[in-house]
Amino acid sequence: MKALVAVKRVIDYNVKPRLKSDGSGVDLTNVKMSINPFDEIAVEEAIRLKEAGKVSEVVLVSIGSSKSEETIRTGLAMGADRGILVNTGDPAIEPLAVAKILKSIAESEQVGIVIVGKQAIDDDCNQTGQMLSALLDWPQGTFASVVDIQSADKVLVTREIDGGLQTLELDLPAVVTTDLRLNEPRFASLPNIMKAKKKPVSKVSLADLGLPENFIEPRLIVQKTEAPEVRQAGVKVADAAELIDKLRNEAGVL
Amino acid sequence: MKALLIADHDNNHLSEQTAKALSAASQLGAVDVLIMGHDCTEVASQAACLSGVGRVLLAEHEALKHQLAEPCAEAILSIASEYQAIVSAASTTGKGVLPRIAAKLDVMQISEVIEILDEKTFKRPTYAGNAIQTVQSNDSIKVLTIRTANFATTENAPTSAEVVALDITLGQQRSVHISDKVSDSERPELQSAKVIVSGGRALGSQENFNATILPVADKLGAAVGASRAAVDSGFAPNDWQVGQTGKIVSPDLYVACGISGAIQHLAGMKDSKVIVAINNDEDAPIFQIADYRLEADLFEALPEITRLLS
Numbered sequence: 181m182k183a184l185v186a187v188k189r190v191i192d193y194n195v196k197p198r199l200k201s202d203g204s205g206v207d208l209t210n211v212k213m214s215i216n217p218f219d220e221i222a223v224e225e226a227i228r229l230k231e232a233g234k235v236s237e238v239v240l241v242s243i244g245s246s247k248s249e250e251t252i253r254t255g256l257a258m259g260a261d262r263g264i265l266v267n268t269g270d271p272a273i274e275p276l277a278v279a280k281i282l283k284s285i286a287e288s289e290q291v292g293i294v295i296v297g298k299q300a301i302d303d304d305c306n307q308t309g310q311m312l313s314a315l316l317d318w319p320q321g322t323f324a325s326v327v328d329i330q331s332a333d334k335v336l337v338t339r340e341i342d343g344g345l346q347t348l349e350l351d352l353p354a355v356v357t358t359d360l361r362l363n364e365p366r367f368a369s370l371p372n373i374m375k376a377k378k379k380p381v382s383k384v385s386l387a388d389l390g391l392p393e394n395f396i397e398p399r400l401i402v403q404k405t406e407a408p409e410v411r412q413a414g415v416k417v418a419d420a421a422e423l424i425d426k427l428r429n430e431a432g433v434l
Numbered sequence: 435m436k437a438l439l440i441a442d443h444d445n446n447h448l449s450e451q452t453a454k455a456l457s458a459a460s461q462l463g464a465v466d467v468l469i470m471g472h473d474c475t476e477v478a479s480q481a482a483c484l485s486g487v488g489r490v491l492l493a494e495h496e497a498l499k500h501q502l503a504e505p506c507a508e509a510i511l512s513i514a515s516e517y518q519a520i521v522s523a524a525s526t527t528g529k530g531v532l533p534r535i536a537a538k539l540d541v542m543q544i545s546e547v548i549e550i551l552d553e554k555t556f557k558r559p560t561y562a563g564n565a566i567q568t569v570q571s572n573d574s575i576k577v578l579t580i581r582t583a584n585f586a587t588t589e590n591a592p593t594s595a596e597v598v599a600l601d602i603t604l605g606q607q608r609s610v611h612i613s614d615k616v617s618d619s620e621r622p623e624l625q626s627a628k629v630i631v632s633g634g635r636a637l638g639s640q641e642n643f644n645a646t647i648l649p650v651a652d653k654l655g656a657a658v659g660a661s662r663a664a665v666d667s668g669f670a671p672n673d674w675q676v677g678q679t680g681k682i683v684s685p686d687l688y689v690a691c692g693i694s695g696a697i698q699h700l701a702g703m704k705d706s707k708v709i710v711a712i713n714n715d716e717d718a719p720i721f722q723i724a725d726y727r728l729e730a731d732l733f734e735a736l737p738e739i740t741r742l743l744s
């Protein structure tokens with residue numbers, strides 16, 4: 181069975197975002213961009229499934245500007261087989277539209293499993309995988325820390341939930357979203373980075389997918405983007421005794 | 435506007451998260467609460483006591499026992515057309531099910547709402563809380579998850595709301611619940627605790643974590659949190675992780691021990707009322723947001739604090 185993995189190009193997780201002064205959003209000019217960390221975990225999982233003989237091919241898809249090809253190449257260097265770049269230009273694209281595009285590709289590629297990140301670290305939406313699962317009418321295994329394909333039509337997924345861990349058995353095809361503990365992504369070796377340059381990446385437009393241009397128009401109007409209130413650094417205490425005294429008598433929280 | 439609030443519960447107890455999400459939903463208009471589960475009439479009675487609840491809708495079904503996303507979405511969609519807003523706490527259950535509702539209704543969900551400005555305008559954090567967006571939704575039905583750390587708990591009402599049993603028919607299920615491994619501890623829940631003591635990578639091992647963090651937490655009647663590094667290294671269970679991609683908390687007192695203060699961790703706790711940081715590196719970023727900084731070796735400071743509190 182084929183695995184489809186969605187990879188999003190986002191601000192690098194080590195970079196502190198800088199806001200534009202006019203309140204129109206985060207300034208991404210000359211900012212280091214990387215693959216969304218949860219998507220790197222998704223790519224790693226798909227490759228491991230292929231190495232274990234459970235998956236035949238790992239196909240990556242990224243939706244965004246032409247620069248998202250770099251993100252696809254990152255995953256190809258890790259070991260994925262090929263990529264699909266859906267070029268929608270620069271504007272940010274919402275999870276609902278991403279899910280519709282992924283649905284179209286999952287169907288035309290006839291994949292057996294879709295793996296996406298649980299959350300993109302820029303919009304922090306945590307929606308796309310669940311939306312895709314609903315649109316396809318496939319089962320969902322969100323926030324996965326274990327993905328164990330049992331047979332051509334069953335997968336066991338262990339999920340990180342508020343109270344601990346939960347294991348589900350899903351019929352395949354299914355949609356899985358990755359959590360942090362699923363695996364530790366490998367580093368791409370230099371030879372593999374070179375090899376990845378030659379792997380196929382097909383570039384498609386919405387029209388190629390038979391989708392109308394207007395459905396990527398945002399549903400949410402972002403009126404403004406502002407910085408959160410900043411906390412001021414407080415006081416230094418000398419030792420445990422002073423700390424307890426301050427918490428009791430100054431802050432009143434003990 | 436009529437809002438439907440999806441309750442979080444374990445078939446016995448209504449989660450405090452729901453009482454917080456209710457104060458958000460009440461700002462939109464009249465609120466009905468939907469309880470989906472199995473043998474959970476007790477939860478319905480608890481919800482009926484909360485102030486501001488119009489009706490409690492009780493959907494009991496074998497297939498809803500573990501509140502899996504697919505059957506829950508089916509149940510919600512069967513009554514969604516009566517409402518202009520579908521609301522839930524941003525719990526793992528709410529985050530699992532609400533995007534399905536949004537997709538089926540062809541609307542954009544608004545995740546992790548921290549403030550409701552009016553019926554269609556909301557504030558939500560993005561970029562690990564570093565950029566707060568004000569977004570307007572013109573969709574005919576609003577689908578919202580609520581960041582409960584930003585809303586107060588609803589108090590109990592003098593009279594109980596009416597409980598209405600729903601007759602739910604569900605299709606063939608393709609997700610089957612196998613098992614749960616829930617940490618049932620005597621400690622307060624992270625998201626409702628008044629005090630949280632959190633440990634980071636510096637703890638070095640699960641034994642150290644338990645021997646150093648837990649006694650202080652016990653003395654303070656606190657919940658226990660952890661950084662991602664501590665969870666990844668196996669010092670603490672996954673459900674203790676605080677941060678951008680873990681739990682978002684805002685206790686009266688948060689004590690961060692041996693945690694450097696990466697933006698992903700700060701995203702989960704910087705709205706705490708009072709923050710204490712204990713770290714042996716004077717340049718640790720956590721000190722920039724801490725109200726009280728103790729520059730010390732935590733293996734000396736924490737036992738000392740435990741002793742002084744005895």
Ligand SMILES: Cc1cc2nc3c(=O)[nH]c(=O)nc-3n(C[C@H](O)[C@H](O)[C@H](O)COP(=O)(O)OP(=O)(O)OC[C@H]3O[C@@H](n4cnc5c(N)ncnc54)[C@H](O)[C@@H]3O)c2cc1C
Nearest residue numbers: 634635636661662663677678679692693694699714715732
């Ligand atoms: C996609 C993504 C999501 C993430 N989500 C989260 C999240 O939700 N929550 C989260 O916490 N992190 C998250 N992270 C990880 C985050 O970036 C940091 O790596 C993590 O928070 C670091 O944990 P730490 O502070 O325990 O470890 P470190 O950064 O290693 O800090 C350890 C600290 O302990 C101090 N120390 C060492 N020894 C002692 C001692 N004896 N006494 C006192 N102090 C001592 C050191 O000075 C240091 O400051 C995420 C990362 C990514 C990429």
Ligand SMILES: Nc1ncnc2c1ncn2[C@@H]1O[C@H](COP(=O)(O)O)[C@@H](O)[C@H]1O
Nearest residue numbers: 186187243296297299300305306307308
């Ligand atoms: N533009 C995109 N291109 C590719 N994948 C995406 C895109 N947006 C979201 N995704 C996938 O959906 C996941 C969740 O994103 P979100 O719902 O925005 O938090 C991400 O981790 C990706 O796997």
